[in-house]
Amino acid sequence: MFSGFDFNVIERSWRYLFFDGMEFTLRLTLFAMAGGVVFGTLLAMMRLSSIKPLAWIAGTYVNVLRSVPLVLVIFWFYFLVPYMGAWVVRSDTPIHVGAFASCLLTFTMFEACYYCEIMRAGIQSISRGQVSAGYAIGLNYWQTMGQIVLPQAFRNMVPILLTQTIVLFQDVSLVYVLSITDFVGAASKVAQRDGRLVEMYTFVALIYFISCFALSLLVRKLQARIAVVR
């Protein structure tokens, strides 16, 4: 079945694939996860806020972004970010923003919606008495949230947050539509240059499968451990 194929292409290009492509993918995944969790937690706090306009803004933001395809969001931000940059630095012309910064902003804003829903469920799973106790000993809203509610919510949700991060790791491949050299982008460049589409895409699928499967097994283990502690 594989008689006409040339798997040497992987040996020739693996440095490029991993040190250029995978490096970009991992860097983007980790930074977007950090940004997404922070922004997502803020969104969750807004959605649960008793200040109605805040709750409404966050709710609309999350629901709209969750209703459109990620590919479309990537295009939106790709064209919007230069204008946003111009607005921030008060420039008259759209400014140039690097590929990584633009993608990081896109994925942070997009994945924050999913992290938000996870954190909201996490916060809602904490008993109301905890909040009352916080207020009773004289803590204010931020102290109660930061020192009592969020640490517990975060801890309970760690497995689901990590599962979402595996989804994010896979989603990052979609920056391909902007011709950026992430892992898939790098593989596709080599594939097209050498005419080795079958070998390269099979290899890419294999690498993704191994890494995502291993990570999801780890998450499952972690989940079991957390469950035992409680």
Next chain:
Amino acid sequence: MHYHWNWRIYWQQSPDGSGTYLHTLFVGLGWTLALALLAWAIALLLGIVVGVIRTTPLRWLERIGNAYVELFRNIPLLVQMFLWYFVMPELVPTALGDWIKQMPPPWGAFVPAVLCLGTFTSARVAEQVRAGINSLSRGQGMAGTALGLTLPQTYRYVLLPMALRIIVPPLGSEFLNIIKNSAVALTINVVELTASARAMQEYSFQVFEAFTAATVIYLLVNLVVVLLMRLIERKIAVPGLIGPSGGPAPAGH
């Protein structure tokens, strides 16, 4: 900032010769819906089969089902698209591969895209079907056996009718997902809604008008599906159950 808004662009002729830009967008929407609906049929069919075999007492069948779900869940959709489009025709027998490669333009990409979305979603449907069957009390299956039904009959007449009604709400959100995921088909040149908006942006340079239109259309489609699902859920709800409650949001899209 110097961006020239031109909201009348939708009624101008698009250079692809088919009509206005708005018309182009609606043709794109048509392809999005066709993709989503056909893939959904595959996803339901395969998903139910795989979900069922993951709950049977036969260990080797369960293993095959688990492997199937893990395979489709751990590879990015984009890469799966490439596998169906670039790799699959090379691995099947030469005659079939040539026939696939020679399919006329929209179909050559459309068929692999439907297969890709269908199988990808079937793994997620299978997960819901399994959860639905496992949520039933064990007594239901035992009652089936006690009545003298065979295993297939127990599934057909006892377990599946209940499980499928219970999982209607999560299946609804999977259907919303399949509409959104169909946008990934633009990477193999299926000109669905997002690709039409992108084409409109490239021809007219009206970036934000093009993407605004696509976003609004996606939101409207979403709204229609949500309303339809609400109707179906009410019709199909199992009497006597508390009904769908908002549990913690699972990860994923």
